[in-house]
Amino acid sequence: xxxxxxxxxxxxxxxxxxxxxxxxxxxxxxxxxxxxxxxxxxxxxxxxxxxxxxxxxxxxxxxxxxxxxxxxxxxxxxxxxxxxxxxxxxxxxxxxxxxxxxxxxxxxxxxxxxxxxxxxxxxxxxxxxxxxxxxxxxxxxxxxxxxxxxxxxxxxxxxxxxxxxxxxxxxxxxxxxxxxxxxxxxxxxxxxxxxxxxxxxxxxxxxxxxxxxxxxxxxxxxxxxxxxxxxxxxxxxxxxxxxxxxxxxxxxxxxxxxxxxxxxxxxxxxxxxxxxxxxxxxxxxxxxxxxxxxxxxxxxxxxxxxxxxxxxxxxxxxxxxxxxxxxxxxxxxxxxxxxxxxxxxxxxxxxxxxxxxxxxxxxxxxxxxxxxxxxxxxxxxxxxxxxxxxxxxxxxxxxxxxxxxxxxxxxxxxxxxxxxxxxxxxxxxxxxxxxxxxxxxxxxxxxxxxxxxxxxxxxxxxxxxxxxxxxxxxxxxxxxxx
Numbered sequence: 001x002x003x004x005x006x007x008x009x010x011x012x013x014x015x016x017x018x019x020x021x022x023x024x025x026x027x028x029x030x031x032x033x034x035x036x037x038x039x040x041x042x043x044x045x046x047x048x049x050x051x052x053x054x055x056x057x058x059x060x061x062x063x064x065x066x067x068x069x070x071x072x073x074x075x076x077x078x079x080x081x082x083x084x085x086x087x088x089x090x091x092x093x094x095x096x097x098x099x100x101x102x103x104x105x106x107x108x109x110x111x112x113x114x115x116x117x118x119x120x121x122x123x124x125x126x127x128x129x130x131x132x133x134x135x136x137x138x139x140x141x142x143x144x145x146x147x148x149x150x151x152x153x154x155x156x157x158x159x160x161x162x163x164x165x166x167x168x169x170x171x172x173x174x175x176x177x178x179x180x181x182x183x184x185x186x187x188x189x190x191x192x193x194x195x196x197x198x199x200x201x202x203x204x205x206x207x208x209x210x211x212x213x214x215x216x217x218x219x220x221x222x223x224x225x226x227x228x229x230x231x232x233x234x235x236x237x238x239x240x241x242x243x244x245x246x247x248x249x250x251x252x253x254x255x256x257x258x259x260x261x262x263x264x265x266x267x268x269x270x271x272x273x274x275x276x277x278x279x280x281x282x283x284x285x286x287x288x289x290x291x292x293x294x295x296x297x298x299x300x301x302x303x304x305x306x307x308x309x310x311x312x313x314x315x316x317x318x319x320x321x322x323x324x325x326x327x328x329x330x331x332x333x334x335x336x337x338x339x340x341x342x343x344x345x346x347x348x349x350x351x352x353x354x355x356x357x358x359x360x361x362x363x364x365x366x367x368x369x370x371x372x373x374x375x376x377x378x379x380x381x382x383x384x385x386x387x388x389x390x391x392x393x394x395x396x397x398x399x400x401x402x403x404x405x406x407x408x409x410x411x412x413x414x415x416x417x418x419x420x421x422x423x424x425x426x427x428x429x430x431x432x433x434x435x436x437x438x439x440x441x442x443x444x445x446x447x448x449x450x451x452x453x454x455x456x457x458x459x460x461x462x463x464x465x466x467x468x469x470x471x472x473x474x475x476x477x478x479x480x481x482x
Contacts, residue, residue, distance in 0.1 A: 070321035077349025079375030085392030091385045112172035136190030139171040139443025144186045157184040170425040188233045192240035235277040245274040278328040284309040287328045337364040340386040361386035395429040398456040407448040411437035
């Protein structure tokens, strides 16, 4: 078990859990409401089945620009309760927090990361929030921090800045810190089957720094394909293949082969500006968000294209136009996506009380064509970005602060020990909570058994409605509990 870090206020964080490509100067606005004369749906669901998309061309105010029509998404008024089988990792007030519903229905929060636990003598600064991964399974997180010097942004780092990479395999309850990297870095994505991370590095060379992408921790340099347009970062599929945006709207691999070609969806000389790509865990579904822009402009509407794997190739399944500026965070099911968005009061069906819109997690149902905001207790205006999630039903480890619980290969004390699970970790529960042993699955897919005595029961939850790590000092190698 690595270093445990409790959380206090931090500047911003860098997470790896969905792949986000954010080219410089790219607008997240939906911008197409005024430009497009027709907003009629182009996908029709028959008999309750999946919708099929038949993209059509919509007339626009500018005769030389024709935007691809897309199926609009309807926002369900109000805010739904947080589902019991969904735990969210959110950024609020500069803190990384986990929010989930306990067995008795109480919503709990746990602070996940504390920069002061790593260093009590200086405040760590971070390069910015970045969501990455489908190549990281839910519950696995990675953060890069400027642990020496100052780095409000990658290119704005001070000359003495050094970076540290933190990784968590249990949803952010425990973290392992790397040695300091020579130069500044940020996590771009998980590496899928390789188990490595993709970093963007400003590595020191003589009196200057060289900007490059590399695999970590091996340090192997990643050479972008020649057709890469220089904007955005590589996105990783679960099999470890990296995809890069091109200027003509393609996602290509290192050999220049296109996994997705938006040129098939563009018309009238429009230019695609890629924003995000998110694959499901098995790689069979792909959500690509992009803007269809007129030439020499970046004011086009935001689109989401949904692809499904067929015969080894991604085929277009649907094109949708959300009513919010946001990006996909995780696939929740075959037809549901978790996003995070700023929603206006009218759309939520609530009276406007502030000029700033609330920022909330959103569940997007592609089949129904609806988006449902999730009410997260404690969220304030402009805060509460959901950046990761874990699936339930859950079993929460109750070994005691600073201790861990043995995960065994069989439901017995002589069952082989697979690993030791940190106090407070959430695991997917595969058997009832009331047994002597509970069958669980870790975030990286390992099945095993834990003693039911050290899994939190309903009666224990009411006394500890908020779970927060108590010590700011790192605790190394916790005591194992059977």
